[in-house]
Amino acid sequence: MKRLLAGVLFTLCAGTLAADPAVPDEGLQAEMAGQWDSALEVYQAVLDQQPQRVDLWLRMADIYHHLNREDAKLDALEQAARMAPDDAVVAYRLSQAYAMANRPADAVQQCLRAAELDPGNVEYLRGCLQQANWANNRAAAQASIQGLLSVAPGDHDALLGRARWHSWSGDYGQAASAYEDYLRYFPDDQDAAVARIQVLRWAGDDAGAEQALEDYLRRYGNTDDYQREQANLLLQRGHFYAASALLEPLADRYPDDYDIQFARVLATRSSGQPSAALDGVAAMERLKPDQPETADVARVTQAPLKSLVGMYGDYQFDADDIRIASLHTRGELALSPETRALLGYNVRRVSTRQGSPFMTEESERSTMDHYGWLGVRHQLHRRLSVEARAGRGSVEGGGDYGYYLLEGSYHPRDHLMLQLTRERALYAMSPLAVSEEIVETRNRLRALWQPAPLYQVEGWVSVSDFSDDNGREEVFLAPSRNVYRHGPWGVNLGLSAQWFSFDDDLNNGYYDPDYFRRYAGTALLYWSPNADDWVSLRTSLGWHKDNTFTSYEFGSDIELEALIGRYRDWQFHGRVAYADRLLETGRYYGTSLHLGALRRF
Template structure:
């Protein structure tokens, strides 16, 4: 009776009532395949794809060879955001039906939404080999490349598609994303205006607006950090920073910070003239400007006070991105070396020079290389090399995992007693892990772990060291982001050479 009533409601174009009626039928006969299929179809009709996916999953448990239910389960899971289940179902279906061309496109879209870009491209390549380069293929490949931060290649595919259909919302959306990642903020804003014209009330348009415009909005960030270690050094830092966009390519920044440092008298980290405390304060003004998609420049100028000593501080940086997958940054800055009460009380200044490269040689692997050379006002010098290859291991709906290695080498010219760690030579070799639990698009928890061996010029052999950091990001309101984190370091010999150290931080950013 309830099943016939559901059919009547469906024929009368009343899907909500039809769904309620079929649910009563299933309560009486929970393993009736006819009822379950009708329930899934009605649930999709009213936009309850998650309920539909549950019904199709139940059908598959009762009838594992129902391939129509398998495909519908994949689609319902995709629409409801159950991306891991959708991806597995699409793969299972394609193994049985490798000639179903539209399923390759749907599978590729699922993997793209999971952030699993290499698998998405593999599925599209199978499509191309079997069926050629259709419009659907080109659009989906553009989607993968845009979100995988290969904007130049994505735009090459997008432009011909827009010539054929300039009001295609999906293609215009991909163009906006690609322009954002191509470091073309002004063009991205103009492309966003097109999206708002095509679908002004769409949630996707609103999400894209936040994605493009948030980096351009004025913001104020409050940060507090705390460090304590086994050498009884405590270091707290509080700062405020404001950013204002003059135009999409140019930003002004103003900020100030205060450092409070404490160590026990006689520890070797204490102030040179006695006592246990030292203070450092700094304020600055900065400008950042992007000259082109490949070149950006930033510089700051300010002043600092350390235990009564006044010094100017400055920094300059140049970003160069010759390729989508290669970033280079060259920077120099100068200021007080705020490591311990002794370095502050001595007024030691450091001039830091750094070259950093980030190269993603494919969508799975990346290499980070840091080269540094520092000079100090106490006539010391330091060079540093950090090499960090890493590989994407897992991309899923809720969790991402990367693993890698890190080699770190540095050396000081002199071993002084000025309150900082300055070995003749230091080397460490670590296995690294990077995990991220996704709560929502803007919220999640990241975990970084290091484990390996290290040795300096005063050690007779290598020792084991490890460390870990965790940070949670929470969106309090649409315009307020909160980040809270902490970490532990064991025998990694940071700037003070402490055996153990603990860190904590909190950061609050408000957008206007």
């Protein structure tokens, strides 16, 4: 065995410098006898006199490696490289030694030197590619790949390494092209076919990713990898219900797959399945408790399911000198992930100027009302949630009134939400309307539709009955499109149309025209640096007309809104809005302010 090892060591060194003198017999005999220290002494004695003996430096490096003396081995190879700076074999061996010593930059440098000295050596080029990937040296990786492909255009490592490097660098479009080139040479690499689907998706090429998925399905069938990538593509498109239907069985089959559990949480928390989302969070915390993504996903998922208390205030005034100030308190108690008990209490003061036609029936400038309610919200099905509230209110110096709200939200499709609401509340538009205790019972059907990833259409129809025997019908429609998104910034542009009419003009302290029409262009500029914070500026410019106008007049709206801490224990919300409407007899304007805070626990 010792003789075999000595022969191997000799073979590793042979051919480096063929013109060197013979290896001392004493050293060879010591190696064959396994007397490694004696061999080292013999070679070192010769090198003290002949330091240019590269063959002996290499033999010493091999012996040091056998003795697990890696530092001494590295020193011997560095001496060999100094003596033979143009020897490719020495440079490549030194590169490998640097890699073993965890010196990636030096390893890459020496490997590139070896490849430069022997440019047609495929082994060196492949080694350089591995070293460059380890050192995260993009330039060295590209040079190695180009060298490999010039020597062997169909080289497996070069083609695959190029695709992977583009992917790691975030050049997903180039990565997709590189994977396509690789698959032309190696069409049976199933993992590479999956990777190509992924980079197409990351590049935002949904059509390309979908086509690649279809190609994969035809070639490999409905595998778990296919279902995983299909679910990820659906997630990226916002098809949370369809994605969760694929991910739930995958999560059961692969309970220790972190990425599947991650995707499962994203899908289920946005598709009316809070308990399943919490199960996914628990799995992520079990698998990678210290991963930053685990903490972020857990916080964003758990925050909306916590109990909370909140308080907010509103103040608004307009050109008719009607001022409405209100203070609201509310609480939500989480009984389960699907069920919450609700309560709220509101106090409101409505006032106007002395002599205003909107003063109370008793000619008072102001009046107040307050009401409280209890309620419940429940997720009946992943596509259906319901909420119910009931309470009582009273008017200052007047009587009581009943308050209630019944609401159901239904998602028949991934990108379509229908919401049906019936609410009975005091119509507190002026002191006069409050003093007459006018109560509105409103029925509204609202729809939110996203026909494509960048498009959204919001609309509703509503019918209201009033306690003064009046009635109101309204239709609203607002399509919009995201036209810019870069980092935290985004811009949406759209249109809006509003039509409403009242049955009668009763002069009971609120605006009740025979008809009102408004058509406008809308713009939304927003900044959202993270999942928690949002600042937006919303504008609307258009023309309006009611039955008293002879032609349409110009009007504008502007609103500044901020939400801080959306998924944190403390959340703050603020909004200021201003509306300006030209009239045939002058101008109408209105301003509103809102501030609110809530605490989750």
